[in-house]
Amino acid sequence: MDPFFEIPLVRDGAPRNRARSFAAQLKAAILDGKLRPGTQLPPTRKAPTFFGVSRNTAAAIYDELLSAGYVVMRQGSGTYVADTLPNIAPRPKSEIDHSSKFRFNEFWIRPDVTAAMGFWRDSPTTHKNPVIDFRPALVDSRLFPFDVFRRVSSQQLRALERKPAAFKSPQGNQGNHSLRNAIVEHIALTRAVVCDIDDVIVTSGAQQAFDLLARVLVTPNETAVAIEDPGYPPMRVAFAAAGARVIPVAVDDEGLIVEKIPADVRVICLSPSHQFPLGLTTSMRRRKALVAFARANNAVIVEDDYDGEFRYAGGAMEALRTAGAADVVFYVGTFSKCMLPSLRTGFIVAPDWAIKTLVAAKNCMDWHCPTPMQIGIAGFIAEGHLARHVRKLRQIYRERRHVLLKNLKQHLGKWIEPLPSFYGTHVAAVTRGTLDCDRIAASLAEKNIKIHSLSRYFLGEKSLSGFVFGYGAVTSDQIEDGIHAMRKTIASVSD
């Protein structure tokens, strides 16, 4: 009896997937011993009868089996199951618990590190009610012009195809020339940052920018790095991972308190336009003091400008990295907020004296960012789509911000007070009296309202309590509903 009739070949999936599915099933049958060594496979011309696939498809399947060592070809005779099979067994769990024997770099298993990097990880929610998500720095991808991005990306890929063949990254480790060019224009217009394309390094989002800067700027177990407190946990982890001595420095209503930075600090990390998470803008006085500190102490500044494109009225100020501070400021920007975080594209504008060294490290980390992503974003900017999208988002966010501030005042004004914030997509509010914000946030989570208590952003003393209200991913209606629910929850716990 033909052994093939005993193999339950399942014809599932689309026709185009059938070949792979059959190959996998034949492989399994060979490993299981259902097809014994030496068994001849049906000739490919009989494949339509045996397998219900074309002769060409069968040839492709046999070729895969051959190259993986499952079958052998005998000249003029046919295809046979190999005598010596690949040494494959169903995946076992590790036979030895090597984890108890091998010692990891302990940094990566510290609970504070894994907690900080799990920062954006979603907490489980019941999906009976839609979630109202006030977490900061979220982006509503429904607003993104996918169709335009798809078209531009395709055009750019087509242009790439016509370029001469070469292994080397056509654009170099520093980033695609056309993208760096587009970045220079984009930040000149939206952030008044004047720089040259030679000053720009493309990174895989702001997170890789922090990681890259940390590796180059920090001498392990030596360099002291001052970080705003409260601040952005994943940035702290990048510097700690590089071996920095991380020193939390408090923030007041003028921003980072420069006078509190110890003199031996060599790197200062902050978000001066829109302090994360408090939302404050660092005052001009503090900015001047900061640059003076850096120059006097042989230090440098890392400016995280994650949402500076969205600027509203009031006390808005340009980036810290103006021409006047180009010698000491590393400016980090990202397309996560103004486009999509899943594109994983950001950049550093670095002092000219540091570029070469940063590029060496980027090279070691991953050579460069994927070319199709870089040219797609470059085209999107060059054709004016980013400027248009930012204008659109700015209008939407302005409206949401207005609704949020109005409702905060009207319904929660008794308990919390918003801090002034002129940028981005979140506003923080601090408690007027005592209020257990962690408990309130936990209680709201049960009602599918996600909001962060300020406490989770502190490394040192929790000098403030309150909430962060992100409005990147909530509609105006959701903002109203969310604040109403908060009012009830707060009223129930504070009475």
Place this chain on the structure above:
Amino acid sequence: MDPFFEIPLVRDGAPRNRARSFAAQLKAAILDGKLRPGTQLPPTRKAPTFFGVSRNTAAAIYDELLSAGYVVMRQGSGTYVADTLPNIAPRPKSEIDHSSKFRFNEFWIRPDVTAAMGFWRDSPTTHKNPVIDFRPALVDSRLFPFDVFRRVSSQQLRALERKPAAFKSPQGNQGNHSLRNAIVEHIALTRAVVCDIDDVIVTSGAQQAFDLLARVLVTPNETAVAIEDPGYPPMRVAFAAAGARVIPVAVDDEGLIVEKIPADVRVICLSPSHQFPLGLTTSMRRRKALVAFARANNAVIVEDDYDGEFRYAGGAMEALRTAGAADVVFYVGTFSKCMLPSLRTGFIVAPDWAIKTLVAAKNCMDWHCPTPMQIGIAGFIAEGHLARHVRKLRQIYRERRHVLLKNLKQHLGKWIEPLPSFYGTHVAAVTRGTLDCDRIAASLAEKNIKIHSLSRYFLGEKSLSGFVFGYGAVTSDQIEDGIHAMRKTIASVSD
């Protein structure tokens, strides 16, 4: 006189770029003082006359200028150049030479590090004659089915668009689910590596895989890491950057000499299928000894399987990371060779006990790889295009390999002898007598023939001399021409 007539607005570029160009020119005119504070800008309805752009375009330009602080809007009156301008000046070189004051992490400025990472950097060539490029691990991008990849990527992006909005990486830091699924199938068929999608982490090419492994597996200034010598310099740098004590271990015709690995080594890096650069396959005896060493010494193995998809007749062997060694082997694969290096996509198959820790580090490094790249490659694999492309390349490479070996024997057999090699896209050949290979390679470079002398791959004692012949980016005709030229050059120096 209207000040606008004194501004030489240049109408260059495509219409769609004109708005940006005009905005930049107006900005420059304001900064230069040609448009003085308080000057009223023409009303947008007059824009066609003044600027030759539509009213809408002019509104967009003004909006950019407004949001960047160059102009102010006065209600019911119009748009005026702002009194207080953004503090922008033409980009100066750093006013202070901060580089002499700031201390980098010295690792990144060491000459050996920058040299090793400049490994693939192109040397200048005269372009009178076409270049014959024998450097190893090159890929001929002309063979890549760009049209298919473009279509699949577009389809995948369209599907992504329809997914619900969320900030969080829809796929998690470990990599897109559909890509990991496709990887599991791909390596099962081509490399007989059996694993589960939970064992796979997607990385930005093999280089990020090495960097990621180095950060997690190495305790800085403590962990000893054995690396094949000769070996792959960028991998060595990744481990050294993480603070490893890098220990070069010699290779013989059976591969890495396991008996020479010091007992305190905790990580062993090698390319067992196709040793880089010698091309040898590690013998079964050595493989067993290696796994036994790892188990006995609480060590792990990093297997670099960069071109295992291209397997020819003879002594080919499956991957070291079979089910039987799943507890100690970290398998690193890449789509750089079988697709394109500029896609920057690779992966690690890790022991189950290590996944969580690797994901924490990946998270810190850049969250995850760009979603559009991941889903594009996943679709390309799932629809069978990768298998087809690999089959096509395998045929082409087989032919080139044949031509290369024939010509090496016929024309250079007097001086050099090819080492056995059953995989990939390069063959190494060692000298029979004494031959100054560095000098010959330099001399050939002047004739636009690029070839690497083996010497550049050694970290310790240069125990072999010879050349590496890569055939990824040369046609059969070029191979013949290149070998002929080498014969002449070698004959001229060795007589």
